Amino acid sequence: MTDLALSVKDLQTFFYTNNRCNKALNGVSFDIRKGKTLGIVGESGCGKSVTASSIMQLLPRLSRIEQGSITYHSETEGEIRIDQLERDGAEMRRLRGDDIAMIFQDPMTALNPVYTVGFQIAEALQYHTDLSPKARGEKVVDLLTDMGIPMPEKRAKEFPHNYSGGMRQRAMIAMAMSCAPKILIADEPTTALDVTIQAQIFRLMNQLKEEHGTAIMLITHDMGVIAELADDVAVMYMGNIVEAGTVDEVLRTPRHPYTRALLDSVPVLGRGKDQDIKSIRGATPDPYERPPGCQFEPRCDYATAACQQPQSEDYITDTHRVMCHRYKEIFDNV
Numbered sequence: 001m002t003d004l005a006l007s008v009k010d011l012q013t014f015f016y017t018n019n020r021c022n023k024a025l026n027g028v029s030f031d032i033r034k035g036k037t038l039g040i041v042g043e044s045g046c047g048k049s050v051t052a053s054s055i056m057q058l059l060p061r062l063s064r065i066e067q068g069s070i071t072y073h074s075e076t077e078g079e080i081r082i083d084q085l086e087r088d089g090a091e092m093r094r095l096r097g098d099d100i101a102m103i104f105q106d107p108m109t110a111l112n113p114v115y116t117v118g119f120q121i122a123e124a125l126q127y128h129t130d131l132s133p134k135a136r137g138e139k140v141v142d143l144l145t146d147m148g149i150p151m152p153e154k155r156a157k158e159f160p161h162n163y164s165g166g167m168r169q170r171a172m173i174a175m176a177m178s179c180a181p182k183i184l185i186a187d188e189p190t191t192a193l194d195v196t197i198q199a200q201i202f203r204l205m206n207q208l209k210e211e212h213g214t215a216i217m218l219i220t221h222d223m224g225v226i227a228e229l230a231d232d233v234a235v236m237y238m239g240n241i242v243e244a245g246t247v248d249e250v251l252r253t254p255r256h257p258y259t260r261a262l263l264d265s266v267p268v269l270g271r272g273k274d275q276d277i278k279s280i281r282g283a284t285p286d287p288y289e290r291p292p293g294c295q296f297e298p299r300c301d302y303a304t305a306a307c308q309q310p311q312s313e314d315y316i317t318d319t320h321r322v323m324c325h326r327y328k329e330i331f332d333n334v
């Protein structure tokens, strides 16, 4: 049996606005392993959220999957081609929640303001489990307790607007976790939260992974979060994965100049106070006017004329790959 939970191959998702095309995902491939966390990291606009929405079949209007495949490796039903399912059809609705759950940046995307939090979690349980109404009520309180929400019986009867931002986030995570999904997609789940709550949520995500074998896709722009939580990492830039591998491979021996630049732009624990933190020069190009070759070429310190040609991927190990034709000359001696 495969150890993969989800495989994405050559995914191309484009946006069409005012007769112009933005190739938001331009041939993205990755696997998420069962019981492991894949971190997807990159600057704003690189395509992290579009990757998540493509998998969930929740793409905004004006965008569509042009090419590629998204395969869910179900333990009971074998391979399911998500990209071929109808976005609002019964099968896709069943997968969303039952098998694949998502935590959004903004909890109000998932919570309905007119129902109590307890009602909404119980409703998810009713839809996805065989629990009796009484058992559902108890499970709601258990889940809120697990999330560290004080006075869970009382809180369950309150509405989302009675919750603080951090509590709403945790309520949404409780809802996503209520059915122990096979895959959890977490899009910047803790960006707006303080560090203590952030740590608590990361602990809960790890618990889900260890106890239920859930595969997690964690979207972040923070390399520190990747180092702490992920097993595998994919570095995205302007609609491509420019480097991917195990966390150890990518963080210890980064090969793409963009990965290096990202790592140099964050403080690393243990490196001391006088570490040299550099910002990445320039800005990401207009997504409607993309460079013809390597997308990072206009900002790259190592670029040559050859970088203006399309780049292909190179495998350094079975798991570590990079999309830069100069990586050997630049970094092999480092």
Ligand SMILES: Nc1ncnc2c1ncn2[C@@H]1O[C@H](COP(=O)(O)OP(=O)(O)OP(=O)(O)O)[C@@H](O)[C@H]1O
Residues within 6 Å of the ligand: 015, 017, 022, 024, 042, 043, 044, 045, 046, 047, 048, 049, 050, 051, 060, 062, 221, 287
């Ligand atoms: N609703 C939309 N309409 C038009 N273009 C969009 C829309 N959503 C995303 N895009 C475009 O798709 C590309 C990828 O955006 P995406 O939101 O996936 O980036 P991201 O990496 O998740 O950024 P952030 O960290 O800011 O959330 C960008 O060029 C963006 O402008």
